[in-house]
Amino acid sequence: MQAWLDALLAVLLAPVCAACGSPLPHPTRGCVCASCWSSLDTLQPPLCDTCGGALAPTAHTTLSVCPDCLRHPPIVDHARAIGVHDGSLRAIIHAFKYGGHRSLARPLAERMREAGTTLVTDSRAAVPVPLHGSRRRSRGFNQATDLARHLGLPVAHALVRLRDTSTQTALPAEERRANVASAFRPTRSAAALRGTTVLLVDDVRTTGATLDACAAALKEAGVRRVVALTAARVETPRG
Numbered sequence: 371m372q373a374w375l376d377a378l379l380a381v382l383l384a385p386v387c388a389a390c391g392s393p394l395p396h397p398t399r400g401c402v403c404a405s406c407w408s409s410l411d412t413l414q415p416p417l418c419d420t421c422g423g424a425l426a427p428t429a430h431t432t433l434s435v436c437p438d439c440l441r442h443p444p445i446v447d448h449a450r451a452i453g454v455h456d457g458s459l460r461a462i463i464h465a466f467k468y469g470g471h472r473s474l475a476r477p478l479a480e481r482m483r484e485a486g487t488t489l490v491t492d493s494r495a496a497v498p499v500p501l502h503g504s505r506r507r508s509r510g511f512n513q514a515t516d517l518a519r520h521l522g523l524p525v526a527h528a529l530v531r532l533r534d535t536s537t538q539t540a541l542p543a544e545e546r547r548a549n550v551a552s553a554f555r556p557t558r559s560a561a562a563l564r565g566t567t568v569l570l571v572d573d574v575r576t577t578g579a580t581l582d583a584c585a586a587a588l589k590e591a592g593v594r595r596v597v598a599l600t601a602a603r604v605e606t607p608r609g
């Protein structure tokens with residue numbers, strides 16, 4: 371029945387993959403083709419124990435933390451992502467965020483859970499990184515909340531965003547950090563998370579500045595440990 375429906379839909383609607391634009395042979399299985407999902411460039415060990423970035427394999431040291439995290443220890447205790455913000459993962463996130471394909475939250479969250487199983491099982495609740503009110507209204511949804519809903523944890527809206535800092539992609543890391551500091555405030559539901567481990571959720575980790583600003587606000591509210599799970603992470607140039 372499904373094969374028949376797939377064939378009919380493929381002929382009638384000629385749907386294309388939301389990520390790569392090639393014809394979708396099985397439209398009933400979702401809006402992204404199997405080859406895009408199978409070509410995800412997932413992060414593989416060795417990974418930095420703190421930020422989850424790929425560690426350069428070195429034969430002589432047993433360092434488990436990357437040079438960036440050694441220099442500037444993040445406020446987020448551990449972070450993980452499915453892969454680097456590139457290729458098909460980037461295209462899938464783009465289709466999810468800007469292409470109206472909110473159904474992609476579930477398969478993305480499934481892969482996030484695989485990338486950060488222990489972070490999820492250690493956490494009391496998933497806290498989506500909030501959008502500023504005006505941005506949420508213009509997009510119609512918060513992509514981080516959609517992802518958080520499919521991680522198998524209770525979702526706690528424990529933060530509000532006081533300023534819209536989401537257009538800062540072009541800023542250098544230091545300015546980004548200053549720009550985002552104190553942009554978040556804990557809500558009343560943060561009180562219930564005092565003394566616990568909390569999982570911050572977002573679609574993309576760029577420099578880590580936003581996640582750290584959120585973690586700082588949560589820790590000020592008494593959260594003991596803040597871990598973070600994102601769909602992708604931007605590779606920062608080493609310098």
Ligand SMILES: [Zn+2]
Pocket residue numbers: 387388389390391392402403404405406
């Ligand atoms: Zn595709």
Ligand SMILES: [Zn+2]
Pocket residue numbers: 418419420421422423435436437438439440
């Ligand atoms: Zn690191």
